[in-house]
Amino acid sequence: MNETNHATVRGTNGGLLLEVTLARFPRGQQASSLIAQLRAAVRSGSLGAGTRLPASRTLAIDLGVSRGVVVRAYEQLTAEGYLRARQGSGTEVATVRDQSESGARPPARPQSNPGLPAGALFPRAEWLRSATRALAQLPDADFGYGDPAGHPRLRQELSAYLGRVRALIAPPERIVIVNGFAQASRLVAEVLRDRGTLRIGVEDPGSVGLREQLAWAGLTCRPILVDGDGVRVDLLARSTLRALVVTPAHQFPTGVVMSPDRRHALLQWARDTDALVIEDDYDAEYRYDRAPVGALQGLGPDAVIYGGSVSKTLAPALRIGWLVLPERLVSSVTDAKYAADLATGIWEQATLADFLACGAMDRHIRRTTTRYRARRDRLVTEIATRLPDWAVTGTAAGLHLLVRPPLQCDEAALAALAQRCGLDARPLSRYATAELDHAGLVIGYGHQRPDALTNGVIALARHVPRP
Numbered sequence: 481m482n483e484t485n486h487a488t489v490r491g492t493n494g495g496l497l498l499e500v501t502l503a504r505f506p507r508g509q510q511a512s513s514l515i516a517q518l519r520a521a522v523r524s525g526s527l528g529a530g531t532r533l534p535a536s537r538t539l540a541i542d543l544g545v546s547r548g549v550v551v552r553a554y555e556q557l558t559a560e561g562y563l564r565a566r567q568g569s570g571t572e573v574a575t576v577r578d579q580s581e582s583g584a585r586p587p588a589r590p591q592s593n594p595g596l597p598a599g600a601l602f603p604r605a606e607w608l609r610s611a612t613r614a615l616a617q618l619p620d621a622d623f624g625y626g627d628p629a630g631h632p633r634l635r636q637e638l639s640a641y642l643g644r645v646r647a648l649i650a651p652p653e654r655i656v657i658v659n660g661f662a663q664a665s666r667l668v669a670e671v672l673r674d675r676g677t678l679r680i681g682v683e684d685p686g687s688v689g690l691r692e693q694l695a696w697a698g699l700t701c702r703p704i705l706v707d708g709d710g711v712r713v714d715l716l717a718r719s720t721l722r723a724l725v726v727t728p729a730h731q732f733p734t735g736v737v738m739s740p741d742r743r744h745a746l747l748q749w750a751r752d753t754d755a756l757v758i759e760d761d762y763d764a765e766y767r768y769d770r771a772p773v774g775a776l777q778g779l780g781p782d783a784v785i786y787g788g789s790v791s792k793t794l795a796p797a798l799r800i801g802w803l804v805l806p807e808r809l810v811s812s813v814t815d816a817k818y819a820a821d822l823a824t825g826i827w828e829q830a831t832l833a834d835f836l837a838c839g840a841m842d843r844h845i846r847r848t849t850t851r852y853r854a855r856r857d858r859l860v861t862e863i864a865t866r867l868p869d870w871a872v873t874g875t876a877a878g879l880h881l882l883v884r885p886p887l888q889c890d891e892a893a894l895a896a897l898a899q900r901c902g903l904d905a906r907p908l909s910r911y912a913t914a915e916l917d918h919a920g921l922v923i924g925y926g927h928q929r930p931d932a933l934t935n936g937v938i939a940l941a942r943h944v945p946r947p
């Protein structure tokens with residue numbers, strides 16, 4: 481690991497404000513690291529509103545960095561609203577903004593999304609065989625920290641796998657291995673923020689976890705409505721946004737598959753405005769009625785940042801994911817990954833590489849697709865039989881679908897009822913920022929046996945009011 485400089489940030493009156501640690505990184509990374517530490521201190525309250533920060537020259541000397549590094553950190557945090565220029569001279573901590581906007585604190589408890597894969601279907605024996613083989617084959621030299629972009633063998637295997645299964649253009653040198661899409665979105669957000677992109681579009685309805693990750697990185701999320709063809713590119717075109725996160729293969733949570741016209745319009749928007757599309761391809765391997773729709777990235781590899789993970793195919797517990805990046809972003813995202821946690825664990829990476837190489841991933845996906853399709857079919861059939869007025873959509877792929885009751889109702893109460901009946905149901909409005917014209921339930925079925933789904937729908941049908 482790099483050598484580090486430790487320094488204390490002292491206030492203008494000489495009092496201790498904060499301990500800062502800066503690795504002997506290249507200049508750009510030193511600024512990112514200082515920004516992250518100061519931001520965290522403001523958010524946690526250890527640097528309270530009104531605290532006067534030392535002059536940039538003084539802090540630079542204390543930290544052993546050039547003054548430009550401190551000036552950049554102060555400017556960035558001023559742009560984000562954490563610091564403000566004092567009247568007269570100097571810099572002080574601003575009043576921390578509304579936590580519903582960017583900079584919100586992490587919740588006390590983790591919140592999982594619907595559509596978890598079945599733990600019982602995790603391929604324990606095959607994974608263990610790959611883990612054993614990988615451990616036996618790892619050279620001694622691989623027991624260090626490793627390449628922050630990821631183990632070369634995994635990047636090689638993923639390159640072939642993503643090209644074959646998702647029609648990606650993914651040379652290994654454009655792949656960065658991360659701890660799931662959660663970290664992927666966070667790192668991309670940090671890189672965008674450091675390049676001055678402080679606002680980002682997100683789908684509405686869309687993932688709450690994603691909005692949180694983006695906000696924790698200091699970005700402000702601007703929701704863009706989704707309709708039956710996917711995200712509304714016409715609304716995007718009217719905005720000044722230059723980055724957007726989308727789920728084209730199976731929109732989260734509505735399950736809409738983005739139409740071909742909309743995909744082209746989205747890429748055209750990105751090209752016309754020099755914007756970036758971040759594609760969250762979270763559950764596309766599971767597509768039930770037709771061949772999978774190729775990823776957007778394959779159509780526009782220079783405009784699209786692609787992210788995926790094993791959280792649906794294998795298990796969120798593994799915390800392994802990947803980014804496929806336009807060439808110009810690879811180095812900054814790799815730096816951000818290094819600054820976050822040095823690298824993802826090498827044994828896990830080598831195990832996944834082996835799992836892909838020996839065909840175990842393909843076999844596992846074939847097996848589980850059959851099981852998940854049976855669960856989806858059971859849920860759809862039971863709803864059609866016992867709640868025939870309800871609309872079911874978003875069934876083409878993934879591990880969750882959307883149901884809408886015919887009557888306007890108290891959605892939260894309906895979701896609570898469905899949960900009491902044993903279904904993994906959440907109110908659609910939980911994911912929306914705009915008011916919805918219709919109640920809906922997002923129901924995960926991947927981790928429930930068909931009989932449990934039948935029993936859940938029977939119980940729900942017994943209790944819901946009928947038109």
Ligand SMILES: Cc1ncc(COP(=O)(O)O)c(C=O)c1O
Nearest residue numbers: 593660661662687732762789791
């Ligand atoms: C919309 C969406 N994106 C991505 C993911 C996967 O996140 P991760 O790879 O961090 O587990 C999920 C998982 O539930 C999800 O719902």
